[in-house]
Amino acid sequence: MYGSIRVLLAQLLCGLALGSELTFELPDNAKQCFYEDITISTKCTLEFQVVTGGHYDVDCRLEDPDGIVLYKEMKKQYDSFTFNAAKNGTFKFCFSNEFSTFTHKTVYFDFQVGEDPPLFPNENRVTALTQMESACVSIHEALKSVIDYQTHFRLREAQGRSRAEDLNTRVAFWSIGEAFILLVVSISQVVLLRSFFSDRKTTTTRVGS
Amino acid sequence: MQSCVLSVLLLNVYYGAVSSLYFHIGETEKKCFIEEIPDETMIIGNYRTQLYDKQKEEYLPATQGLGMFVEVKDPDEKVILSRQYGSEGRFTFTSHTPGEHQICLHSNSSKFALFAGGMLRVHLDIQVGEHTNNYAEIAAKDKLTELQLRVRQLVEQVDQIQKEQNYQRYREERFRQTSESTNQRVLWWSIVQTLILVAIGFWQMRHLKSFFEAKKLV
Numbered sequence: 001m002y003g004s005i006r007v008l009l010a011q012l013l014c015g016l017a018l019g020s021e022l023t024f025e026l027p028d029n030a031k032q033c034f035y036e037d038i039t040i041s042t043k044c045t046l047e048f049q050v051v052t053g054g055h056y057d058v059d060c061r062l063e064d065p066d067g068i069v070l071y072k073e074m075k076k077q078y079d080s081f082t083f084n085a086a087k088n089g090t091f092k093f094c095f096s097n098e099f100s101t102f103t104h105k106t107v108y109f110d111f112q113v114g115e116d117p118p119l120f121p122n123e124n125r126v127t128a129l130t131q132m133e134s135a136c137v138s139i140h141e142a143l144k145s146v147i148d149y150q151t152h153f154r155l156r157e158a159q160g161r162s163r164a165e166d167l168n169t170r171v172a173f174w175s176i177g178e179a180f181i182l183l184v185v186s187i188s189q190v191v192l193l194r195s196f197f198s199d200r201k202t203t204t205t206r207v208g209s
Numbered sequence: 210m211q212s213c214v215l216s217v218l219l220l221n222v223y224y225g226a227v228s229s230l231y232f233h234i235g236e237t238e239k240k241c242f243i244e245e246i247p248d249e250t251m252i253i254g255n256y257r258t259q260l261y262d263k264q265k266e267e268y269l270p271a272t273q274g275l276g277m278f279v280e281v282k283d284p285d286e287k288v289i290l291s292r293q294y295g296s297e298g299r300f301t302f303t304s305h306t307p308g309e310h311q312i313c314l315h316s317n318s319s320k321f322a323l324f325a326g327g328m329l330r331v332h333l334d335i336q337v338g339e340h341t342n343n344y345a346e347i348a349a350k351d352k353l354t355e356l357q358l359r360v361r362q363l364v365e366q367v368d369q370i371q372k373e374q375n376y377q378r379y380r381e382e383r384f385r386q387t388s389e390s391t392n393q394r395v396l397w398w399s400i401v402q403t404l405i406l407v408a409i410g411f412w413q414m415r416h417l418k419s420f421f422e423a424k425k426l427v
Binding site: 018020021022023024025032033034035036106111119120130132133136137139140143144146147150153154157158160161164165167168171172175178179182183186189190193194197 | 229230231232233240241242243244245333334335337344355356358359360362363366367369370373374377380381383384387388390391394395398401402405406409410412413416417420421424426
């Protein structure tokens with residue numbers, strides 16, 4: 001019992017394995033920063049994708065505890081960045097929509113720190129895993145990647161769907177607007193033409209030539 | 210074995226309350242997160258707040274009297290959870306309709322002096338679907354062996370994949386409906402606009418002809 005507690009405590013100290021996946025709305029001219037405390041030599045991955053809004057692009061910037069920029073990209077739609085934490089401390093990553101004047105963007109990001117925690121605390125025991133157990137582990141990893149692909153597919157589908165719905169409303173508004181403009185212009189044409197001829201009743205009628 | 214698993218459980222509970230990703234939020238600011246999930250999916254959110262202390266120039270571990278208001282809206286804009294929690298809290302809900310759920314957080318502080326120009330630091334962790342399962346607890350409750358627990362985890366994962374694919378089918382149907390509606394609208398409005406154009410043209414010519422005839426110009 002004490003053995004497993006020791007292993008778990010060691011695991012806690014050696015770097016918590018955490019994964020945060022969030023989707024948030026970034027208003028125009030806004031910047032949103034997230035921070036995470038990471039221990040040294042932990043493998044981390046930052047992945048982001050713009051779901052809706054404008055040209056579907058955002059600025060992203062990742063800094064280490066000393067302010068050194070590890071990753072900086074402007075107007076990117078989707079990217080994935082893996083790095084090994086070289087220092088202990090608070091890492092910061094920011095998404096910026098400051099270049100946009102009136103479009104809100106919805107941004108999805110997935111920040112993985114370290115490996116996923118194993119199902120059992122006494123994972124590093126002396127005996128190796130049985131064939132069944134290692135089969136289960138490989139199925140688990142495969143399903144994790146299936147879920148990951150599903151997420152990315154869902155985001156791209158959401159992007160496509162929002163464009164289609166946008167197009168639908170735009171077609172409706174412009175059609176109604178154009179029909180209205182057509183009516184207004186033609187009626188005012190007739191009225192204007194009539195007004196050219198209405199005032200000169202007393203003067204000589206000019207036959208158009 | 211039992212006490213071993215229980216100790217793991219206790220440490221896992223503590224583990225859950227430990228800091229994860231954090232961000233800063235202003236006093237009256239409302240931060241919203243979107244979760245697009247299939248139906249019958251459970252979401253557990255854990256948060257922890259820290260207030261900046263100007264004197265010590267650091268973030269205090271916990272502040273009394275400072276709470277966060279959590280509001281969850283379903284895809285039809287109906288509020289399914291609206292509660293106030295303390296400076297540290299955990300909220301849970303299960304979706305009944307598939308779609309985009311919105312989780313909004315804002316602080317309940319009405320005293321401006323409490324923030325004093327600083328920001329509130331919010332640690333947030335949202336777990337969706339299969340990740341909400343506490344396997345140590347499940348193993349203890351159902352008395353599962355190691356292999357059985359692994360298979361149970363695989364079953365939960367496959368369940369989540371299946372739900373997501375069902376949701377995907379429903380989304381694709383909506384997408385198809387939108388595209389067909391656009392197609393219809395383009396077709397219908399083009400015809401209507403052409404008809405309006407032709408009708409207006411006829412009306413103009415007829416009206417002007419009668420007008421000029423009345424004026425004895427033609």
